[in-house]
Amino acid sequence: MNPLVCVKRVVDSSSEVVLTDDGQGVDGRFAGFTTSAHEEGAVELAVRIAADGGGGATVLTLGDTDAVEQLRSALAVGCSAATHVLADPQAYGPADVAREIAAVVRDHAAAGTPHDLVLLGNDAADTGDFQVGIRLAYELGWPVVNGVSTVSVADGVVTASGAGPDGHETYRVPLPAVVTVLEGGVEPRYPTVPGRMKAKKVLIEEREPVTEPVGPSRVRLVLPPPSPSTVEVLGEGAAAAPAVVDLLERLGVLAR
Amino acid sequence: MILVLVEVSPAGGAVETSREAVTFARDLAAVGGGVPVDVVLVGAPDDALAGVLASYGVRRVHALTGPAYDSFSGAAWAAGLVEVRERAGSVVVMAAGTPRGNEVLAHVAARLAVPMAANVVSFGGLSPFTVTRQVVGGAVLEEMRLAERPAVFTVAGHAVPAAPADVPGAGELVVETPTVAEADLVARVVSTEEPEPDLSGALTSARVVVGAGRGAGSADGFDDLLELVELLDGSLGVSRVVTSLGWRPHHEQVGQTGSRIAPELYIPCGISGAIQHWAGCSSAKAILAINTDPDAPMVTRATHAVIGDLHEVVPAVNAEIRRRRG
Numbered sequence: 355m356n357p358l359v360c361v362k363r364v365v366d367s368s369s370e371v372v373l374t375d376d377g378q379g380v381d382g383r384f385a386g387f388t389t390s391a392h393e394e395g396a397v398e399l400a401v402r403i404a405a406d407g408g409g410g411a412t413v414l415t416l417g418d419t420d421a422v423e424q425l426r427s428a429l430a431v432g433c434s435a436a437t438h439v440l441a442d443p444q445a446y447g448p449a450d451v452a453r454e455i456a457a458v459v460r461d462h463a464a465a466g467t468p469h470d471l472v473l474l475g476n477d478a479a480d481t482g483d484f485q486v487g488i489r490l491a492y493e494l495g496w497p498v499v500n501g502v503s504t505v506s507v508a509d510g511v512v513t514a515s516g517a518g519p520d521g522h523e524t525y526r527v528p529l530p531a532v533v534t535v536l537e538g539g540v541e542p543r544y545p546t547v548p549g550r551m552k553a554k555k556v557l558i559e560e561r562e563p564v565t566e567p568v569g570p571s572r573v574r575l576v577l578p579p580p581s582p583s584t585v586e587v588l589g590e591g592a593a594a595a596p597a598v599v600d601l602l603e604r605l606g607v608l609a610r
Numbered sequence: 611m612i613l614v615l616v617e618v619s620p621a622g623g624a625v626e627t628s629r630e631a632v633t634f635a636r637d638l639a640a641v642g643g644g645v646p647v648d649v650v651l652v653g654a655p656d657d658a659l660a661g662v663l664a665s666y667g668v669r670r671v672h673a674l675t676g677p678a679y680d681s682f683s684g685a686a687w688a689a690g691l692v693e694v695r696e697r698a699g700s701v702v703v704m705a706a707g708t709p710r711g712n713e714v715l716a717h718v719a720a721r722l723a724v725p726m727a728a729n730v731v732s733f734g735g736l737s738p739f740t741v742t743r744q745v746v747g748g749a750v751l752e753e754m755r756l757a758e759r760p761a762v763f764t765v766a767g768h769a770v771p772a773a774p775a776d777v778p779g780a781g782e783l784v785v786e787t788p789t790v791a792e793a794d795l796v797a798r799v800v801s802t803e804e805p806e807p808d809l810s811g812a813l814t815s816a817r818v819v820v821g822a823g824r825g826a827g828s829a830d831g832f833d834d835l836l837e838l839v840e841l842l843d844g845s846l847g848v849s850r851v852v853t854s855l856g857w858r859p860h861h862e863q864v865g866q867t868g869s870r871i872a873p874e875l876y877i878p879c880g881i882s883g884a885i886q887h888w889a890g891c892s893s894a895k896a897i898l899a900i901n902t903d904p905d906a907p908m909v910t911r912a913t914h915a916v917i918g919d920l921h922e923v924v925p926a927v928n929a930e931i932r933r934r935r936g
Contacts, residue, residue: 536867587916605875608931
């Protein structure tokens with residue numbers, strides 16, 4: 355069992371966002387970068403599933419050369435192989451990315467490493483498209499389970515569950531399958547020092563995209579107008595308590 | 611024609627975000643010269659639901675029925691939407707930007723090989739058809755062109771308030787039994803457990819949410835906050851760092867990767883207000899920030915603030931509430 359897990363280098367949303375002059379992307383010079391939170395959960399699940407099934411998890415990204423950092427992070431927490439599709443991610447729409455992932459799945463299968471399970475994050479923290487995993491499933495002709503937080507595999511069947519609108523929902527789907535993950539079901543492990551050392555030594559498969567991207571249909575990015583601060587400061591420290599309770603009464607949230 | 615997927619709550623009503631999406635569709639239809647708005651839902655609607663949808667200006671309610679719709683499958687729901695869409699020739703297919711809405715419309719877009727825009731907040735022009743949507747957790751807006759037909763997109767929660775139409779629609783019920791392939795039923799829900807009480811459902815419906823961030827200090831730093839929650843009959847919501855550190859469970863998390871809340875009052879205590887968190891609480895009607903840093907984003911974006919340590923302010927507020935209640 356060799357699951358494939360897809361990750362994306364994204365802007366760290368705890369930092370201030372500055373756009374490039376052409377409005378086509380976030381200016382990386384002023385940003386911190388990380389892996390989407392949901393994908394950290396997907397990586398952890400992939401590593402556990404690979405360990406249970408006596409195989410190895412492969413991590414995949416499409417991105418520029420800096421995105422190797424995200425691959426190394428996943429290798430440091432237990433992935434055993436990595437594939438890097440070298441491309442400008444801003445030029446790729448969700449359908450383009452899905453096509454590239456499908457090409458990797460097919461090529462790896464042809465080379466003797468089939469990935470019967472592909473894990474992705476439910477949505478990327480930057481572009482928030484909510485569709486790459488689903489488009490990938492249609493590319494491959496596989497079933498897709500979307501937005502689950504726990505995933506396990508036994509006897510060729512993937513069992514996945516997560517919160518739905520009517521309660522906790524469970525799916526059971528025969529492999530091969532695509533599953534998109536929401537954070538919260540598993541605790542991503544921290545990399546150990548030996549893990550980091552090992553990750554540095556893994557030879558990363560680098561490849562070119564297989565097709566010209568159609569693009570993301572983006573006209574431009576804009577920052578929402580900053581809303582002027584109209585905050586009313588009620589006071590400082592414990593002395594503000596009466597003013598706070600006055601506010602609670604005024605808003606009608608204190609009545610019992 | 612504009613086709614909108616409407617989600618029905620377990621109690622049988624149209625969920626608020628779906629009514630928002632129908633309201634958005636109506637505004638779009640008016641700009642488009644008064645094209646009709648139809649909805650698709652799963653199951654047989656009762657008279658009350660049909661009446662509500664008619665009051666929102668809906669012309670027809672297409673109800674997907676049959677064994678394929680006994681439990682959720684994104685592909686099966688999409689198959690039904692696509693079948694109704696193809697017969698009626700709708701130029702726009704929409705849903706609310708909920709987990710279900712985004713999932714089903716992604717299936718629709720993949721099946722029709724057209725783009726999909728998630729979490730749209732407004733539309734620009736009709737030719738070319740452009741929309742503006744939230745990206746980076748709402749910190750950035752993306753203008754996106756949807757050149758192909760149908761235009762497929764979901765509407766971000768609270769982008770428009772849900773409002774009935776000036777002129778009601780006919781709300782004519784059309785029972786649909788679409789052909790659903792076996793392959794579209796492979797990934798379907800096989801069991802649903804009732805949610806445990808007081809999980810995130812209570813958080814998203816609470817009138818008052820008390821928020822806690824890194825400023826809580828430790829897993830033991832929540833006693834005063836929980837007392838305030840109880841005094842206000844509210845819910846506790848926490849930032850991502852609090853769940854990452856294991857201080858509180860994930861279902862209490864508010865933010866881009868947690869719950870999105872819209873209470874009457876949100877009281878974030880010791881939360882700086884990173885984009886990730888703001889994405890989940892920006893719809894609160896009033897925000898009272900309690901923070902030691904007067905320049906923290908949460909403070910400058912709040913309606914009210916107290917500058918100070920939550921471990922001093924919150925116990926004093928609790929004591930004051932108890933005193934006034936005698």
